[in-house]
Amino acid sequence: MSRRSSFHCSKFRHVFGKASSREYSYDGVPITRGVHDNQYCSVNPCFIAMVTECAGGGSFLVLPIHHTGRVDPQHPRVCGHRAQVLDVKWNPFDDSCIASCSEDCTVKIWDIPLCGIQRNLTQARKTLIGHSRRVGLIEWHPTAENLLLSSAYDYKVRCPVRVVMAPVHHRFPSEMLLLSVSFNQEGNRLAVASKDRRVRVLDPRTGRTLQVSCNKSHRANKVVYIGGLKMLLSTGCSPWNHRQLVLWDPQDDLSEPLYEEDLDGSAGVLFPFFDPDTDMLYLAGKGDGNIKYYELSSEKPYISFLTEFRSPLPHKGLGEMWTNTRLFH
Structure with missing residues (x-):
């Protein structure tokens, strides 16, 4: 009676992870101490964005992807929110466009210069208002440009929101x-x-x-x-x-x-x-x-x-x- 091997033959069985050296890492980033269950980090081929600690409002840091090494503590940030930033997501159709949501009940769309941020960015391209409580999640639509989903603690899901037109929203029961x-x-x-x-x-x-x-x-x-x-x-x-x-x-x-x-x-x-x-x-x-x-x-x-x-x-x-x-x- 033949015995079937439990070993799974995979072309990836020798895959391994390698941490970058200090020279190719981002050192000195004041990462937020928030406890919200979000990623707090988003990356695309041009930039990396990280939610940071900020007194008296909310901010996140945007660095060119190859800008590695120690980060200046005074490096300019995106700081237009009035409360803690809870999520950031890059637009899959535009590497210089990023969305952020916050405890201030708003979603903001930002344009990042191709050379990176040279001074604090406080004016968003567009501010989406419509939620009455903190916005905890945002997600770009994968196939339609300029469509963004937002979900808040008022049990409203703006699904999807067209960032250049009037939004459509749905309200769900509390378990949702x-x-x-x-x-x-x-x-x-x-x-x-x-x-x-x-x-x-x-x-x-x-x-x-x-x-x-x-x-x-x-x-x-x-x-x-x-x-x-x-x-x-x-x-x-x-x-x-x-x-x-x-x-x-x-x-x-x-x-x-x-x-x-x-x-x-x-x-x-x-x-x-x-x-x-x-x-x-x-x-x-x-x-x-x-x-x-x-x-x-x-x-x-x-x-x-x-x-x-x-x-x-x-x-x-x-x-x-x-x-x-x-x-x-």
Whole structure:
């Protein structure tokens, strides 16, 4: 009787992470001490943006991607918000355009000079007003230019907001306070993880709920669409507070997961980053010192652990750029 090997043969089984030397790192950045469960970091091929500490308002730092080394404590910042900045996201269609949201109930669109910021930037291209409580999440539409989603603690989701025209918004019940959002590749479906820790699939044009997860053994915190594999992935915790990784099939229904795995007993929220070019998944959490790598496939067992990167320092913010397969933390 033949014995089937449990070893998974993968072309990525020798992948490894390497921390940049001090010369090629960004040193001396006053990273925010905020506890909101967002990445606090966003990167594109030209710039890296990081939310920073700021007295009497909210600000974030924008540096040219190759401006490494020690950062001047007096380096100019984007500081037009009246309260703490909670999220920043680069426009996927314009490398010099970035959106930010804040506890001051506004979303602002900024134009960053190609040479970088030479003085404090206080005037935004556009300020989007309409939320009555702090705005916790923003997300650009992946296929339509100038469409931006915003979600606030007033249970309103402006989905999407056209930054040059009047917005459209939807109001949801209190259990729909969003913790995480992700558009699919076509942009016609929106996956969300909400306050009641369920995963939902919405129609972003109408706000109608199409599917809701019913698995009580998984309380979701973050969710991401898995591109060409046509899957949905969420991270969260079990009823016993073990951190979990769960795969769903949004083409069928969300009544039962395709795959579920308990990872560890740490308390930090896990952020999933999916690389569509290699079908690799990276899991990193705030306060953790490691990043785990997985390979995903459309066939069972769907997900295979590869290796992990370990750092002696905890992560405070996370951002990804897949052009050169780089994860910033």
